[in-house]
Amino acid sequence: MGGECTFQSSQPVNRYLQCHELVLYKYRNHAKNLLVIVIIDFRIRLPRLYSTLSALTSLDYVTTTGPSQPYGQQHLNEPLLDHREGQLFLTEAFKVILEEVLCKGTDVNEKVCEWREPEELATLLDLELREYGEQQYQLLQRVRDVAKYSVKTNHPRFFNQLFAGVDYHALTGRFLTEALNTSQYTYEVAPVFVLMEDEVLSKLRSLVGWAQGDGIFCPGGTMSNMYAMNLARYRAFPEVKLKGQWALPRLAVFTSQESHYSVMKAAAFQGIGTENVFKVNVDDRGCMMTDDLSEKIELAKSQGAVPFLVHATSGTTVQGAFDPLEPIADICDRQGLWMHVDAAWGGSVLFSKEHRHLMRGVERWESGACSGIQLLECNFDLLKRCHSADATYLFQQDKFYDMSLDTGDKSIQCGRKVDCLKLWLMWKAVGSQGLEERVDRAFAHTRYLVEKMMKREGFQLIGKVAPVIKERMIKQGTMMVGYQPLGGRVNFFRMIVISPQLSYQDMTFFLDEIERLGNNL
Numbered sequence: 001m002g003g004e005c006t007f008q009s010s011q012p013v014n015r016y017l018q019c020h021e022l023v024l025y026k027y028r029n030h031a032k033n034l035l036v037i038v039i040i041d042f043r044i045r046l047p048r049l050y051s052t053l054s055a056l057t058s059l060d061y062v063t064t065t066g067p068s069q070p071y072g073q074q075h076l077n078e079p080l081l082d083h084r085e086g087q088l089f090l091t092e093a094f095k096v097i098l099e100e101v102l103c104k105g106t107d108v109n110e111k112v113c114e115w116r117e118p119e120e121l122a123t124l125l126d127l128e129l130r131e132y133g134e135q136q137y138q139l140l141q142r143v144r145d146v147a148k149y150s151v152k153t154n155h156p157r158f159f160n161q162l163f164a165g166v167d168y169h170a171l172t173g174r175f176l177t178e179a180l181n182t183s184q185y186t187y188e189v190a191p192v193f194v195l196m197e198d199e200v201l202s203k204l205r206s207l208v209g210w211a212q213g214d215g216i217f218c219p220g221g222t223m224s225n226m227y228a229m230n231l232a233r234y235r236a237f238p239e240v241k242l243k244g245q246w247a248l249p250r251l252a253v254f255t256s257q258e259s260h261y262s263v264m265k266a267a268a269f270q271g272i273g274t275e276n277v278f279k280v281n282v283d284d285r286g287c288m289m290t291d292d293l294s295e296k297i298e299l300a301k302s303q304g305a306v307p308f309l310v311h312a313t314s315g316t317t318v319q320g321a322f323d324p325l326e327p328i329a330d331i332c333d334r335q336g337l338w339m340h341v342d343a344a345w346g347g348s349v350l351f352s353k354e355h356r357h358l359m360r361g362v363e364r365w366e367s368g369a370c371s372g373i374q375l376l377e378c379n380f381d382l383l384k385r386c387h388s389a390d391a392t393y394l395f396q397q398d399k400f401y402d403m404s405l406d407t408g409d410k411s412i413q414c415g416r417k418v419d420c421l422k423l424w425l426m427w428k429a430v431g432s433q434g435l436e437e438r439v440d441r442a443f444a445h446t447r448y449l450v451e452k453m454m455k456r457e458g459f460q461l462i463g464k465v466a467p468v469i470k471e472r473m474i475k476q477g478t479m480m481v482g483y484q485p486l487g488g489r490v491n492f493f494r495m496i497v498i499s500p501q502l503s504y505q506d507m508t509f510f511l512d513e514i515e516r517l518g519n520n521l
Helices: 046-057 083-106 118-125 136-149 168-180 191-208 221-236 262-269 290-302 325-335 346-351 382-387 420-454 465-476 504-517
Strands: 005-008 014-018 022-029 034-041 061-064 213-217 251-256 277-280 306-313 338-342 367-370 373-377 482-486 489-494
Touching: 083 136, 118 136, 168 420, 191 213, 191 346, 191 373, 191 420, 213 382, 221 262, 221 306, 221 338, 221 367, 221 382, 251 262, 251 290, 262 277, 277 290, 290 306, 290 325, 306 325, 325 338, 346 367, 346 420, 420 504, 465 482, 465 489, 465 504
Parallel strands: 251 277, 251 306, 306 338, 338 367
Antiparallel strands: 005 061, 014 022, 022 034, 213 373, 367 373, 482 489
């Protein structure tokens, strides 16, 4: 029942005993006159034991075919999966994840990435999918390879995107979410998470200043912005759900030049059209100019369009600008427009007593996106009326519990991943005070970096300097930070300082490393 092993060596190796999962070999070391017994565990520890066997016998190489039956050929009266084998594999895989991703991946002395060109990387990973499955030791090597050659976003020197850093409580929540593997659409299959999501949403609404309302966790800020556009259109023209876009007038959306590109995607996806997204001018800080907003609304009307949505931003993608919400809300009130605020990352300032003034007037929005969470004021059933399809196999009306706990019909999705646990567990761990400290710390790092940068000569990059420096930093693995042009400006580095792992030392390293990588340009 065990696997077949082939050994090539100048010294004899004899099979001694074999069972389903263990294979024993005896080996006579003539030089030392010793009898060595080697036990090979085919379940999980092949790499380590093979290494030991090679050292004992001076083997050139060892090849193996596994002991298990091919996947899918087990008897139908037996389970298809071996839980013991799977749990052993999971245990070993977690050790790899802990060591390679969370220990090495957060070590400032390790590389941010092991850069390889695409062809070389494809070969190293052995990506081909074959007819028969691989052995556990081979799969563990796949886990190691994925961890080794992936970008370490937990690294203190990963400044590239907003998902930098790691929170171990949130990560534990994600692990638990994946292990439980449920879908957040009914109370019967996700009772814990339905109640948990409701609590998190309620707490976030209280930060905004709302006593009541509705909301839903979304896969990200892009999806939240799409929800907002769909809800705003439905409130203005509820007949769109039945009759479609052809029954509506030409619609107009208003957003700043610096808003997230998902606004354009949403307009295209929902049939409104990107040409009907009116871009409002911004000032030097990247904030929406309300005078121009009023002019753009009148321009749309003069072209026969019907304004229905103003999309403001708290924390733009590039400059981190906060649109002036109070005057924007005044315009929306006068014009009868839905006001949505994309606060996908800037919404975190609501935790900070020192910085929440950046979102003054936030309580006047109709909807807002906070870190992928869609919040609505007061309209308890608007999400459901807009998106429901009354699937009778999920949302039966004669259930034995309160049907309002079945939240799935509010979503445009059917199956919806649980996203609330990671935030809830992190919030439980550090409290609102801890989250406030993280926000204030990020602003402090920003101020420190700007102050240090202003004191250094030669830090106004021009031409193709930024792309070359980016290439060098990635190939050397020292750090990772993004760059881009903006308007008439040339490429500049877009520094992200949101990770709770960062210190002033990392800010100084960033400046020193930019100088080092670009000193001969």
